[in-house]
Amino acid sequence: MYLDDTDSMMYFIDIHRELSLDQGRDLYVMDPRGAGLAEPLLNCGIFAENEFFRWGENLSIKEDYEASTEDYQNCINEFRDQGVDFSQYNSLAVANDVEFLRRAVDVDQWNLIGVSYGSVYAQIITREYPSSVRTMILDSAAFPQLKGDYRYLEKSIGPLNKLLNYCTTSDDCKLSIDNTEDRFWKLYNQLNEKPIRTKLDFWGEETDFTIVLNGTRFVSSIVQGLYGKQIFRELPVIITDMEQRDLSSLMPYLVDYFVFQVDEFYGDLSFSSHYCYETKPFTDFDHIRSELDALPEGQLKTLLTMIPEDDDLCDEMQVSGGDPIEAEPVKTSIPTLFLQGEYDTVTPLKDVLDLQSNFSNSYVVSFKQSHDVLSSSLCAGEVAARFISGDVRPASLTGCDSEARLH
Secondary structure, eight states, X not given: XXXXXXXXXHHHHHHHHTTTGGGTOOOOOOOOTTSTTSSSOOOOHHHHHHHHHHTTSOOOHHHHHHHHHHHHHHHHHHHHHTTOOGGGOSHHHHHHHHHHHHHHXXXXXXXXXXXXXXXXXXXXXXXXXXXXXXXXXXXXXXXXXXXXXXXHHHHHHHHHHHHHHHHHHOSOOSOOOSOHHHHHHHHHHHHHHSOEEEEEEETTEEEEEEEEEOHHHHHXXXXXXXXXXXXXXXXXXXXXXXXXXXXXXXXXXXHHHHHHHTOTTSOHHHHHHHHHHHTGGGOOHHHHHHHHHHSOSXXXXXXXXXXXXXXXXXXXXXXXOOOGGGGSOOOBOSOEEEEEETTOSSSOHHHHHHHGGGBTTEEEEEESOOSOGGGTOHHHHHHHHHHHHTOOOHHHHHTTOTTOEEO
């Protein structure tokens, strides 16, 4: 949550002020155990440091994966030597932490706000402690029962295909070009054959740090950009610039991806223990492999199948699967508001609409946004504020934005 950064926290408070402080409510913000300012921080510093330097090398997916795996094995051994029990880092544990916090601060009921994976935490809290929750706002919702095999190909390939075809049906693109998909994959191949050495430009300030931009990093930066909406209308410009070996329009996305990769507060090993506890045991990997086998030959299949066999480090972490309830849908009558971006390819609107029946007292409002609607739409904050105050009239849930839709 970047609780250590004053500017980030002020921005966060501004986003949530209308639905909390302005209503005379307290606003509680916490890092989940293992991440951010939580102690111990289960972030692999060895990986972050080595990944920084690996960006200066031209590595294949396999080479980068093998080097990263070795880093994580060393980190796991270090944390275990310090007495860390990785099995205590999962969504159920975080839900219990939130309940301990509720008792400690003497709150009768929460209005829970969960964004992306935070919405999984919120749902588990309602499952375990239903009387502690007054309302839920789930922004860009993920769901505990949807594991890696759920619509695997659609979720793996669909976002990029949607991006590559966006400008053929939309008139808000900065530039119109032909053969977008062919030109995109041609760039991928060219960059793998002849990478570009460049200095990263951190938000207007060029550094002395030189990285190697190959095809894999190019595609990864574009995919990371799908968390926002701008990439859809900017892709033709990026492609045209890159064909001239001009990185200026790609640079913001390249920097964001790099920063994400070397984030020292993400809690990557805590994330891994979540995976081992509540995702891996309930994922049908045979189904994933069969879908990959049936995929037509092409760059996408090559990218997906080049990723080595899943060596997830769960055995090294000594984390086994949790109770089967971790793969069951949460069903609740607690008033729930879903805020969803219509351009969200990470947690699609379709998932919410398919599963809304599990939330018998719920509303779905979509916006012409991508992932994390509250941070990108003032109207979403207004809608959330009205919902928490008890005003759920259709005009209150959509009246502040002509593009807000109540489903």
